[in-house]
Amino acid sequence: MDYLCTTIMNRGEGQEAMWVDFLWNRTRAIRKDIVIQGLCDVESATIIEQITRFHILCSHNLCEMDPSAFDPKINDENMLKCIQSLKHHYADLRDEGINCPNEAEFMAYDILMHLNQTDVLRRVLHYPDHIVQSTEVQLAVKLFTALNEK
Numbered sequence: 001m002d003y004l005c006t007t008i009m010n011r012g013e014g015q016e017a018m019w020v021d022f023l024w025n026r027t028r029a030i031r032k033d034i035v036i037q038g039l040c041d042v043e044s045a046t047i048i049e050q051i052t053r054f055h056i057l058c059s060h061n062l063c064e065m066d067p068s069a070f071d072p073k074i075n076d077e078n079m080l081k082c083i084q085s086l087k088h089h090y091a092d093l094r095d096e097g098i099n100c101p102n103e104a105e106f107m108a109y110d111i112l113m114h115l116n117q118t119d120v121l122r123r124v125l126h127y128p129d130h131i132v133q134s135t136e137v138q139l140a141v142k143l144f145t146a147l148n149e150k
Contacts, residue, residue, distance in 0.1 A: 115144055
């Protein structure tokens with residue numbers, strides 16, 4: 001994953017169309033391999049976090065790209081699949097007594113990806129206390145609240 005991020009993505013601005021499809025296919029394959037093999041450790045969570053950040057970067061940098069070269073809806077769907085995989089990883093690792101340092105960040109992304117759904121706050125109540133109290137999740141909850149106030 002490090003090779004993909006440092007070598008392929010750094011091919012230069014203006015050449016995103018050349019590497020985004022290649023990277024998208026590779027990151028999808030990596031994520032699916034992790035799920036199929038049932039890997040659940042800090043290293044596999046870190047890899048899925050990197051893949052999720054790749055999708056976030058694509059959403060930001062490629063949003064104006066021609067839809068034939070980059071489809072934001074498909075990107076968002078894959079980002080949500082990554083976040084769902086991370087939720088399972090975090091829960092399983094927590095059961096083993098392992099807390100992942102980036103869990104709050106990715107739970108905040110989950111909230112932000114579901115700003116239009118009314119059950120977001122109910123889901124947040126199921127997060128561990130240290131995640132609910134984190135700066136990242138608190139900011140995401142404030143954004144949700146501000147957006148949904150009448």
